[in-house]
Amino acid sequence: MNKPRYLTKSRFKMATECPTKLYYTGKNEYPNTMLDDPFLAALADGGHQVGELAKQYYPNGFDITTLDYSQAEKQTLELLKLEEVVIFEPAIRFNNLFIRVDILVKKGNHFELIEVKAKSYSRQKNNDFINTKGKVDSTWKAYIYDVAFQKHVLKNAFPKSSVSSYLMLVDKSATCVTDGLNQKFILEKDEHNRKGITVSSSLDAKDLSSKLLTKINVDKVVELVYETELHTGMPAHSFKDNITALAKHYQEDKKISPVIGKKCKTCEFRCSVEDEQQGKLSGVKSCWQEQLRWSDKDFNDKTVLDIWNFRGADKCIEQGVIKLIDVEPEHIGEVETKNAALAPKERQWLQVEKEQNNDKSIYFDAESMQSEMGSWTFPLHFIDFETSAVAIPFYKGMSPYEGIAFQFSHHIVNADGHVEHAGEFLNTAKGEFPNFEFVRALKSQLENDQGTIFMYSSHENSYLNMIYRQLNDSNELDKEKLCEFIKTITRSTHSSKENWHGERCMVDMLELVKKYYYDPATNGSNSIKYVLPAILNSSQYLQDKYSKPIYGSNVSTGSINSLNFKDKVWIEVDEQGKVKDPYKHLPKMFTDISNHDVELLSEGDELNNGGLALTAYARLQFTHMSDYEREELEKALLCYCETDTWAMVLLYLGWKEMINE
Structure with a gap:
């Protein structure tokens, strides 16, 4: 038996991004490029332990775990007969609208609806989620929409009750008071291959004494949403009317006419040529064919969505300028060239021009690159960090989302051209805080000469700035030496209280790509x-x-030392x-x-x-x-x-x- 076609909060969220998606979702013929494995998605997201932590603040709550709509609703209604009750994941239905509330607190005829999000919150910066123009802050819009939808369903399902709505968020100003708190929420697969959290029996009152989550009333901004939000591209004119209209379209499996734009670039309903050959359909392609009357051949042409870092795509599409062959310089905007490096708009026009001229040649500013290389000191050091930032801290004294640097790799290129994989670091021990050991290992790798150091993007610089702050707040005996080392190879970030620019400040290869190198084969990407x-x-x-097995070889001429590969x-x-x-x-x-x-x-x-x-x-x-x-x-x-x-x-x-x- 098929599940009822209810508009749930996840489907509503999808519809607020693009209402046409409702037609594609759940259909096997329209592949979805989101992660297939829900357990893997939980791992990649990294914030699912937050929901379980929130439950610990309500020790007498009842958890409804069944996935069956009718069973969940039946169990919920039974519990709601109690005068006072806390329910986790209760099922609330009103007509063809269906929600599972994260936490529902009932006291008489009053409900507290609490939506738990693993997003960091600062009371000073975020305040009431309304920007200076009196509108919903764009950063928080999706979260507020979520609560507004749920409050609408709950209020209609229980019209005689009052409802207060809340977001429970990660408090950036909080600090963890115990070690290993994160390790007390273990992620496991349940029988449906979904995420499931096992809470350690060692979790105690001290672990929970400093609340890492904060509950913020959002009734004011929810009312603003009801009055002003969700019009463009939607089937109705008000937020609440759109909920009704979207639910009706989904229930009847009717497609809402698409409005194409920049958002199509990140749409999950797309498929490969191989998928199409096997009978699958691309949602994006269907939308564009419907709106533009394109043939299959048209999709071979590059469009304004392919232009690197281009903010004018929606405006071009509104003017009917879709393909790169139709783009004119005025669509990109005027560029004032002040130096040899490519300005962003120059680079954008370069991409367009090469496509229009079917020019596959590489743009390379050899003179400027040679000048850059002339300033470098051998040996050259190439480093990359692997990092993590999770909501529930690993260590006592840490704040939520404070970064963990758990791995690096280091290659050296010597003046004579010899290359070697010179070092690496990896610490994945459960519950260990690796950052200071990480910096000590990095220091031992880089302090032996004055060679130029390279990163790809500013990620490494940002993380070393963060570890610098952590060291300053620590009791490490060698913290002054480690901090001084960090300052020699980095520049201070905007959030830093100090200002510095190290004499060996890392060179960002990504910036060199943007300034001096463009290959049409990258399709505009600098990744x-x-x-x-x-x-x-x-x-x-x-x-x-x-093409020869000299990498990781100890015998070949010109061989390259490797710590992990042999004859690669x-x-x-x-x-x-x-x-x-x-x-x-x-x-x-x-x-x-x-x-x-x-x-x-x-x-x-x-x-x-x-x-x-x-x-x-x-x-x-x-x-x-x-x-x-x-x-x-x-x-x-x-x-x-x-x-x-x-x-x-x-x-x-x-x-x-x-x-x-």
């Missing part, structure tokens, strides 16, 4: 996920050298003669998840495997596994992180060869 395959395919030098061949070609993405032929980080999910976790704007590494760390911290499984996962983490810094080396070597051509 190394696209930049690395592009330069491997364009550089005959790299292809010739690294990095250049492999596919049937079309294209160099394969090196990350695609690494050992699988997880053997029990689909390639689809691996691909999604590999997406990112920085280095390739950030999502994979973070998820692996979460699995090592928050799940039960055998020693063998732990060892294999740690081996995979070492291989992936080494590949990250090796990718940076390959990029440098490719550029160096291009300068010499």
Whole structure:
């Protein structure tokens, strides 16, 4: 028997992003690019322990765990006969609207509706969630919509009762008073392969004495939502009328006419050519065909959605300028060139122009890059960090979402051209705070010379700034030496109380890509996920050298030392003669998840495997596994992180060869 077609809070959230999505959701013929595995999604998100922590604040609450709509509703109504009761995940239905409230507190004829979110909150900054223009703060809009929807359903289901609505959020100003609190909420799979939290029997009153979560009344901003929000592209004119209209469309399985725009770029209802050949349908493609009357051939052309970092896509689409071939300079905007480096708008127009002229050649400012390289000091150091930030702290004295740096990799390129994987660090021990040990290991790797240090994006700089603050607040005996080291290789961030710019401040290779290098094969992306395959395919030098098993070899001429690989061949070609993405032929980080999910976790704007590494760390911290499984996962983490810094080396070597051509 099919489940009733109720508009739930997750479906409503999807509809607020784009109401047409309601038609695609849940249909096998329309693939969804969200993570297949709900347990994996819980690991990748990292905030699901927060919901269980919130329950601990209500020790006498009743938990409704059944997934069956009617059973859950029946159990809820039975409990609500009590004069006073706290229920977790109660099922409330009004007509074709259905919600599961995180926490519902009933006292007589009054309800407290509490939505728990693993989002950090600052009372000074966020206040009442209303911006200076008197509108809902865009940062919080999705969360407020969620509560507003639930309050509407609850109030209609129980019209004689009053309802107060709350967000329970992670308090950034709170500090943890015990060690290992995070480890007391273990993530496990239930019989439905969904997330389930096991709370340790050692959790006690002291653990909960300092509340990491804070409950904020949102009735004022919810009323503002009812009065002013959710009009554009929706089937009705008011928030509450739209709830009714959306529910009706979903119940009758009727498609709401799409409004295409920049949001289509991140739509989850899309599929590959291979999927289409197997009879699957792309929701995005269906919308665009409906609105633009495009044929299949039209989708081969690049559009304004492909332009890197372009904020004018919606305006172009409104004007009927969709394909790059139709874009004019005025659509991008005027550029005043003040220096040799590509300005963002210049880079955008360069991408458009090359597409219009079918120009596949690489833009490379060899002179400027050579000038940059002339300022570097050998040996060159390439580093990459893997990090995590979770809501419930690992350690006493830490605040929610205070970062953990658990891994780094380090490659060196010497003046004579010799390359070596010089070092690495990994600490995944459960409940251990690795940051200070991490910096000590990094210091020992980098303090032996004055060589230039490279990162890819500002992530490493930001994390070292954070660890600098942690050290200042610590009792570490060597904290002054460690802080001084950090200041020599970083620049202070905007949030820092001090200002500094280290004499060995790390060079950001991502910024070098943006300024001096553009390959049309990257399709406008500056992520190394696209930049690395592009330069491997364009550089005959790299292809010739690294198609041989010299990486991780101790015997070959020009061999490269490796801590994790032996006789590794990095250049492999596919049937079309294209160099394969090196990350695609690494050992699988997880053997029990689909390639689809691996691909999604590999997406990112920085280095390739950030999502994979973070998820692996979460699995090592928050799940039960055998020693063998732990060892294999740690081996995979070492291989992936080494590949990250090796990718940076390959990029440098490719550029160096291009300068010499």
